[in-house]
Amino acid sequence: MRLIRAIAVPITLLLLWEGLSRAGVFNPIILPAPSRVLVKWIDYTRSGEMPRDAVSSLYRVMMGFLIGTVLALPLGLAMGASQRAYALFNPVLQVLRPIPPIAYVPLAILWFGLGNPPAFFLISLGAFFPVLMNTIAGVRSVDAIYIRAARNLGANGRALFFRVVVPAAMPHIMTGIRVGFGVAFIVVIVAEMIAVNNGLGYRILEAREYFWSDKIIAGMITIGLLGLGIDALLARLSDYLLRWHRGLEPSK
Amino acid sequence: MIEIRGVTKAFGDIRALDGIDLDVANGEFVCLLGPSGCGKSTLLNAVAGFVTPTSGEIIAEGKRVTDPAPDRGMVFQEYALFPWMTVRANVAFGLQMRGESGIDAKVDALLEKLRLREFADRFPKDLSGGMRQRVAIARILALDSPILLMDEPFGALDALTRRNLQDELLRIWTELGKTILFVTHSIDESIYLADRIVVMTYRPGRIKAIVPVTFPRPRDSASPEFNELKRTLSAMVMEEQRRHEEDEIGAPASPPAGPDASRVR
Numbered sequence: 375m376r377l378i379r380a381i382a383v384p385i386t387l388l389l390l391w392e393g394l395s396r397a398g399v400f401n402p403i404i405l406p407a408p409s410r411v412l413v414k415w416i417d418y419t420r421s422g423e424m425p426r427d428a429v430s431s432l433y434r435v436m437m438g439f440l441i442g443t444v445l446a447l448p449l450g451l452a453m454g455a456s457q458r459a460y461a462l463f464n465p466v467l468q469v470l471r472p473i474p475p476i477a478y479v480p481l482a483i484l485w486f487g488l489g490n491p492p493a494f495f496l497i498s499l500g501a502f503f504p505v506l507m508n509t510i511a512g513v514r515s516v517d518a519i520y521i522r523a524a525r526n527l528g529a530n531g532r533a534l535f536f537r538v539v540v541p542a543a544m545p546h547i548m549t550g551i552r553v554g555f556g557v558a559f560i561v562v563i564v565a566e567m568i569a570v571n572n573g574l575g576y577r578i579l580e581a582r583e584y585f586w587s588d589k590i591i592a593g594m595i596t597i598g599l600l601g602l603g604i605d606a607l608l609a610r611l612s613d614y615l616l617r618w619h620r621g622l623e624p625s626k
Numbered sequence: 627m628i629e630i631r632g633v634t635k636a637f638g639d640i641r642a643l644d645g646i647d648l649d650v651a652n653g654e655f656v657c658l659l660g661p662s663g664c665g666k667s668t669l670l671n672a673v674a675g676f677v678t679p680t681s682g683e684i685i686a687e688g689k690r691v692t693d694p695a696p697d698r699g700m701v702f703q704e705y706a707l708f709p710w711m712t713v714r715a716n717v718a719f720g721l722q723m724r725g726e727s728g729i730d731a732k733v734d735a736l737l738e739k740l741r742l743r744e745f746a747d748r749f750p751k752d753l754s755g756g757m758r759q760r761v762a763i764a765r766i767l768a769l770d771s772p773i774l775l776m777d778e779p780f781g782a783l784d785a786l787t788r789r790n791l792q793d794e795l796l797r798i799w800t801e802l803g804k805t806i807l808f809v810t811h812s813i814d815e816s817i818y819l820a821d822r823i824v825v826m827t828y829r830p831g832r833i834k835a836i837v838p839v840t841f842p843r844p845r846d847s848a849s850p851e852f853n854e855l856k857r858t859l860s861a862m863v864m865e866e867q868r869r870h871e872e873d874e875i876g877a878p879a880s881p882p883a884g885p886d887a888s889r890v891r
Contacts, residue, residue, distance in 0.1 A: 519704055522676055523706035523708070524708075525693075525694040526674060526695075526696065526698075526700045527699075527720035527723055528724055529719070529723045533723060538708065541708070541710040541711075542708075544710065618709050618710045618749040619709065620751040
């Protein structure tokens with residue numbers, strides 16, 4: 375019953391779309407029938423082109439995300455824990471934060487040329503701010519009672535920070551990581567539209583040159599499925615790391 | 627031994643503590659009793675080293691208190707267990723901070739003593755309030771501190787669990803000979819537990835009376851001497867409670883937290 379309810383709307387929409395396309399309501403270049411998209415998707419997959427594109431895109435996401443996170447985590451921890459670090463870095467970050475990574479595209483090409491480096495740069499920028507802001511918020515919202523208890527138990531300095539402050543901030547940090555990954559995934563598609571010649575973003579743009587709408591949609595669906603899969607993995611990782619957390623419902 | 631010498635603590639215009647002098651002997655069980663706002667938690671936090679007195683000094687085990695330290699183990703009303711650590715890890719934490727060896731065996735013995743063995747690998751969120759407070763007590767006992775400071779530790783528990791833990795605490799106290807300073811607003815609890823009850827006044831926080839409880843443990847809360855003492859203490863506490871309420875009604879705009887706020891670092 376639940377399954378039927380979950381798929382009722384998508385199936386209806388697909389059938390409607392298929393029917394309208396077959397009746398000739400849409401020009402297939404504007405909107406190809408779902409059956410054609412499916413055939414194309416299978417082709418695209420079996421030829422090995424799609425898996426290669428997916429791997430290229432994932433590689434870029436991973437690298438960019440890692441660079442962004444490795445920079446954001448220590449800075450966020452420092453800014454959350456120290457008023458001085460916060461006062462020092464916050465103004466410049468507040469100015470940079472609203473600039474969307476896409477606005478950096480021209481500079482990224484000037485600075486890093488073509489290929490993967492500008493993509494890494496743009497993606498890391500996209501992942502950086504969500505991780506940073508959530509880490510700062512996480513450290514700042516650590517309940518003072520834990521600090522007092524830890525000091526009473528003899529914890530100071532590094533032990534206090536790494537064994538109490540960081541784990542207490544972990545729920546926020548994990549949220550930042552999930553949001554950051556989501557942004558990284560958006561940015562990789564954009565980045566691939568400018569500076570590289572493989573990857574899912576590139577393939578969509580290439581298909582447009584030839585008016586292969588079915589391939590565009592097939593590529594989009596791949597992006598959607600990949601994003602869903604990664605988020606599900608991150609949700610499981612987060613559930614595991616935060617299994618101690620009160621009131622955390624397991625992600626579906 | 628805890629020596630409190632002329633301790634005053636002011637938060638802005640409010641004198642939470644005003645010239646407190648009190649000695650707690652080795653192995654003595656002393657309850658601080660009074661309504662909210664009488665400064666009993668502030669005094670406890672000062673002994674713990676979380677609050678620095680405006681004037682006066684506190685000497686614990688011969689050393690002047692300046693910071694929190696494991697020689698004065700604190701049990702908080704909100705448990706303050708680390709939720710990301712299992713029961714075992716919570717109990718081991720203090721020992722690890724001290725860099726001791728043979729931690730596992732010590733932790734096992736404590737878990738056994740507080741009947742927490744089968745909960746060793748659970749997280750605090752999966753425990754009842756009573757169980758959590760057992761863990762908090764085990765965590766402090768692990769430090770082997772001569773002084774235990776307890777801030778309304780059983781305040782959030784139901785009556786039966788509370789009585790159980792009170793008995794357990796008395797058992798531990800008898801066995802280990804700790805010096806205990808215990809904050810409560812429950813008259814019954816103070817009579818049930820203490821050697822001496824220190825009744826405090828509402829703002830400024832002063833010592834109103836020090837009442838020894840002379841009859842032997844286990845104390846029967848239905849006995850005549852228990853009830854006689856309860857009447858005496860009730861009269862004192864209610865007098866302060868009335869001043870507290872009049873103050874609140876008279877100045878409704880004043881911030882409610884003030885000196886008794888539990889979030890002082």
